[in-house]
Amino acid sequence: MVPSPPNSLSVLLHSHHPPVPNVCPPSINPLWFTQRSPGFNPQVEPSFLDSGWQTFIFSTCSPRPLIFFAGDKAWEEHSEMWMSTLARFARPVFQRSPSPVVCKAMKACRRMELRAPSFCMTPVHIRRHQTLGSAPMPVAAHSMRHVRALDEERLMAVEWEDGGQSLYPFTWLRDNCQCPRCTLQSAEARLLLMADLDIHTGMDSVEVTKDGKVSIVWPDQHMSVFDAEWLKKRCFSDAARQAMQEELFLNERYYWDATLHIPQADFQEVLHDDGAALAWLLALRRVGIVHLKGAPAEQGQVARLAERIGYLRLTFYGHTWQVQDKSMANNVAYTSGKLSLHTDYPALHFAPGVQFLHCINQAKEGGESEAVDGFHMAEQLQREDPEAFRTLTSLHVDFTDTGTDYCDFMLQSKNRIIDVDSEGKVTRINYNNATRDSVLDLPLHQVQPFYRALRAYVDIMNRPENVVTYTMKPGDIVTFDNWRLLHGRKSYISRPDRLRHLEGAYLDWDEVMSRLRIVRRNVHGDAWASDKRSHLHRKI
Numbered sequence: 001m002v003p004s005p006p007n008s009l010s011v012l013l014h015s016h017h018p019p020v021p022n023v024c025p026p027s028i029n030p031l032w033f034t035q036r037s038p039g040f041n042p043q044v045e046p047s048f049l050d051s052g053w054q055t056f057i058f059s060t061c062s063p064r065p066l067i068f069f070a071g072d073k074a075w076e077e078h079s080e081m082w083m084s085t086l087a088r089f090a091r092p093v094f095q096r097s098p099s100p101v102v103c104k105a106m107k108a109c110r111r112m113e114l115r116a117p118s119f120c121m122t123p124v125h126i127r128r129h130q131t132l133g134s135a136p137m138p139v140a141a142h143s144m145r146h147v148r149a150l151d152e153e154r155l156m157a158v159e160w161e162d163g164g165q166s167l168y169p170f171t172w173l174r175d176n177c178q179c180p181r182c183t184l185q186s187a188e189a190r191l192l193l194m195a196d197l198d199i200h201t202g203m204d205s206v207e208v209t210k211d212g213k214v215s216i217v218w219p220d221q222h223m224s225v226f227d228a229e230w231l232k233k234r235c236f237s238d239a240a241r242q243a244m245q246e247e248l249f250l251n252e253r254y255y256w257d258a259t260l261h262i263p264q265a266d267f268q269e270v271l272h273d274d275g276a277a278l279a280w281l282l283a284l285r286r287v288g289i290v291h292l293k294g295a296p297a298e299q300g301q302v303a304r305l306a307e308r309i310g311y312l313r314l315t316f317y318g319h320t321w322q323v324q325d326k327s328m329a330n331n332v333a334y335t336s337g338k339l340s341l342h343t344d345y346p347a348l349h350f351a352p353g354v355q356f357l358h359c360i361n362q363a364k365e366g367g368e369s370e371a372v373d374g375f376h377m378a379e380q381l382q383r384e385d386p387e388a389f390r391t392l393t394s395l396h397v398d399f400t401d402t403g404t405d406y407c408d409f410m411l412q413s414k415n416r417i418i419d420v421d422s423e424g425k426v427t428r429i430n431y432n433n434a435t436r437d438s439v440l441d442l443p444l445h446q447v448q449p450f451y452r453a454l455r456a457y458v459d460i461m462n463r464p465e466n467v468v469t470y471t472m473k474p475g476d477i478v479t480f481d482n483w484r485l486l487h488g489r490k491s492y493i494s495r496p497d498r499l500r501h502l503e504g505a506y507l508d509w510d511e512v513m514s515r516l517r518i519v520r521r522n523v524h525g526d527a528w529a530s531d532k533r534s535h536l537h538r539k540i
């Protein structure tokens with residue numbers, strides 16, 4: 001064992017029995033690292049632990065930087081591989097880290113000439129059977145050493161007890177005054193009108209009160225008092241903002257291919273236990289697909305699951321809908337034919353974010369399910385065929401859907417097959433070949449390039465190494481990110497004595513994320529998040 005120098009990195013072997021087992025095999029984790037590395041902040045990630053992943057969690061929030069390893073038996077079996085994985089992926093990340101604590105630790109490591117793969121790690125066991133949810137997280141008391149007004153810049157500077165500093169614009173502080181005249185406390189909503197906000201306000205005085213808050217007197221003698229923790233959460237530094245946004249939106253994704261072991265959770269546990277619900281929703285967000293097992297094989301279960309979240313998304317196919325081989329089918333899904341990889345409902349401009357499919361009855365022959373990670377496939381397309389990627393992220397394609405179900409409908413939409421945000425990051429896939437319209441609103445010279453680009457994307461997603469195949473059994477519910485995954489099914493033999501029957505429902509990501517935040521707060525409280533942010537304030 002390599003001795004641990006003072007202030008060096010320690011490893012805690014975190015024995016964790018995840019509520020969602022086998023989210024991914026150890027062999028996949030290095031991939032996760034490579035994807036995360038570019039913007040990777042070595043912060044503690046309790047959420048990741050809760051989804052049952054076997055990986056390394058970094059933390060610089062305690063006096064010494066810690067590395068948690070969330071694993072189980074896999075650690076014993078793969079410890080060598082884990083060590084070298086950590087050395088390969090984590091060391092460069094730590095080396096790039098601006099955190100003074102990490103820099104100090106790295107220097108200590110270099111002094112001791114500790115090189116990869118050992119990476120100055122001391123395995124230490126912490127209590128077994130302890131999840132991070134129940135682990136005593138260091139509670140950060142964010143106390144302020146000093147506050148001052150920088151009148152020229154119209155900024156308030158907070159110097160924190162641990163040495164860091166944060167800057168807050170006067171205008172922002174006045175805008176966010178928490179007093180009952182400026183904030184409706186019962187709704188946590190702003191009362192102060194924009195028209196009444198002096199966006200060039202000065203500050204008469206500022207001080208730290210005896211109970212550790214910031215007290216400001218404005219030129220009109222209005223007074224604002226801000227809690228240290230509240231201010232810390234809202235620090236404007238790049239790192240703090242990035243951490244806050246990740247905490248709010250959980251936008252980091254784990255990209256996968258055919259080797260994915262689809263995360264699983266128990267249907268009843270998810271319905272009744274917040275820890276299980278949290279694990280489910282975290283994996284749904286990060287991986288994009290989770291199987292729930294053990295639902296009764298009868299109609300009504302996807303509605304119960306949607307109620308666990310909030311409410312489902314009504315569409316022209318009804319509150320919930322029955323996937324069966326129907327005569328005069330109003331959708332190709334309601335036949336026994338093959339469904340090629342697709343997202344649901346690109347005929348809507350705002351397609352449902354999340355889909356539940358519950359197997360009530362499976363076919364005797366055929367009907368196996370398929371899924372691919374559309375974001376990962378888009379990344380591969382961008383790498384292999386940038387021209388095709390440009391085409392699919394820029395051209396708007398017409399989709400159409402006409403018929404009668406919940407009521408009669410005649411939908412038309414224009415969507416980019418690969419939707420990107422203003423920074424070029426893929427946010428949504430819109431593609432169902434069945435509802436792609438024959439109306440193609442392109443000048444002649446763009447038609448053939450469009451087909452070439454679409455075919456290139458489809459060819460990548462159809463590669464066997466990218467497609468996960470599974471067979472749903474009665475009582476299984478697949479829950480997946482319909483903005484990200486493309487799903488399909490093999491054709492099946494329809495028999496009157498054994499009717500294949502799935503029940504489906506849609507939800508939107510806003511409602512799902514809302515429930516995720518609530519169960520996370522129920523399970524962890526707010527302490528871990530603020531602790532995570534404790535060292536992220538801006539150095540000036």
Ligand SMILES: C[N+](C)(C)CCCC(=O)O
Pocket residue numbers: 317321323331333334343344345346347401432435504
């Ligand atoms: C019919 N339904 C609800 C199973 C799927 C509709 C998806 C689509 O046509 O894009």
Ligand SMILES: O=C(O)CCC(=O)C(=O)O
Pocket residue numbers: 323333339344367368369487488489502504
């Ligand atoms: O029948 C299936 O397995 C999948 C159905 C489907 O893809 C859909 O309803 O969108």
